[in-house]
Amino acid sequence: MSVTDLLLAALFALVALGGTAVVLTRDPRRQLLVAGLFGLLLAALFHALGAPDVALSEIVVGTVVIPLLVVATLIKLEKMK
């Protein structure tokens, strides 16, 4: 088990935990934050697997576009000011 394998295994485990955490967070506003962190974890995994462009795309999408769309929808539904 080289260092790369350990790193990949740790990142995979973190991604699995992060995904579960996103699903288990019920309040939409808190779920947004957790989803953003999950996006960062995914980006780290992609980078470790050798795909830096995909990692950058995942960072921008997960921290900008997804929260924007969810916040915008929540605003429209008047659940959040």
Place this chain on the structure above:
Amino acid sequence: MNARTRRIVFVGAAAVLLALFVRGFGGLALFGAYPGPYGDVLNAVAVNERHALNVATAVIFDYRGFDTLGEEFILFTCVTGVVLLLRREPAPGPRGNKGRSRQPRRLPAVVPQVTEALQLFARGAIGLLLVTGAYVIATGHLGVGGGFQGGIILASAWLLAWLAHGPDLLDRIARSGALEWLEAIGAGGFVLTGAVGVVAGRAFLTNVLPLGTAGELFSAGTILWLSVLVGLEVCAGVVLLLREFARPPGTPGE
């Protein structure tokens, strides 16, 4: 169908899906074993053929530029659809308004809660985000990045401005129609750049600009130009999306 029947149906369907999943999983290649030839071929020839250092960006904007055109139009269509769906809603009026039984309520204007900490942060971060976005777009063919990533980073600067300083700036920009122009230039420019290839007697989206030397900013021909166009379109599209959602109902759209 009550809850118990639903559960039985779900368990049955999930069992079938699980069996298919396990069977499919068994036929996968080993982790890390790359079978296909195209990756190795591209790594060998892309830098010499296109004078671009980032092979992924070269694939996105040159070898498979047609797919990027389709994806850009996906975003364009989504934004258009949102603008259409969220267009001006009727103000409360007398009943019998085309048979509408829904009574529209007066929703308050959408203004985010502004704190001083956010404003302080935004002062520093907006400029940083603009520069970073422009950098990522411009050096897509040299390093990690490209039009899409940089465009979203540019859009996030606008989002921060909306969060920190209220919707006035966004409204003013949107009323001037600049966002629609930028989006149209981004989408249409891509098609026109492709058409230049056809006019030159070769295939659509051929790389017709001078390729330059690999590693310099102005190299790789149309890859840099298409990257800029996609960045513009993505940024304008996302800001338009935000504006459509944050517009209080009853105000006219454009």
